[in-house]
Amino acid sequence: FHVGVQGKASKLARQEGVEIRLYDVIYELMDDIREALTDLLGVEVREQILGVAEVKQVFPLARRTTAAGCVVTRGKVVASERARLLRGRETLFDGRIASLRRFQSDVPEVREGQECGIRLEGFDAFQPGDVVQCYRVEKIKPQL
Numbered sequence: 001f002h003v004g005v006q007g008k009a010s011k012l013a014r015q016e017g018v019e020i021r022l023y024d025v026i027y028e029l030m031d032d033i034r035e036a037l038t039d040l041l042g043v044e045v046r047e048q049i050l051g052v053a054e055v056k057q058v059f060p061l062a063r064r065t066t067a068a069g070c071v072v073t074r075g076k077v078v079a080s081e082r083a084r085l086l087r088g089r090e091t092l093f094d095g096r097i098a099s100l101r102r103f104q105s106d107v108p109e110v111r112e113g114q115e116c117g118i119r120l121e122g123f124d125a126f127q128p129g130d131v132v133q134c135y136r137v138e139k140i141k142p143q144l
Contacts, residue, residue: 005022043141048136049133050081053077053131055127055132056069059117065119081134081135082134083132092123097118
């Protein structure tokens with residue numbers, strides 16, 4: 001603390017790729033150590049289910065694509081979030097929602113009890129009874 005680095009030591013540190021940090025207060029050192037340890041721990045990834053929709057009907061569209069006519073049975077489906085398509089206990093798709101519509105209009109979200117049309121990016125094999133889960137992935141940095 002309050003001490004510089006001599007020329008030879010500084011030169012050697014540069015050659016060896018060693019970072020030298022100077023501190024005036026011990027709290028700054030502690031903050032840097034805490035941050036370095038947090039970075040080593042990595043990020044915890046959590047999924048939060050936002051809503052669930054059941055496929056009631058399948059609609060063929062142009063260019064060999066399909067849309068699923070759904071009813072949101074729980075929570076809400078949000079167009080900007082991720083979706084997972086389940087058939088029984090098997091996950092057939094996990095990715096982005098390509099389109100979320102209500103009455104021919106694109107909408108940002110659809111709430112429980114409402115009907116909607118859902119298209120998924122790169123998936124067209126919908127069947128009545130399929131379940132679409134809308135979820136958000138949260139990355140949480142651990143605290144020390």
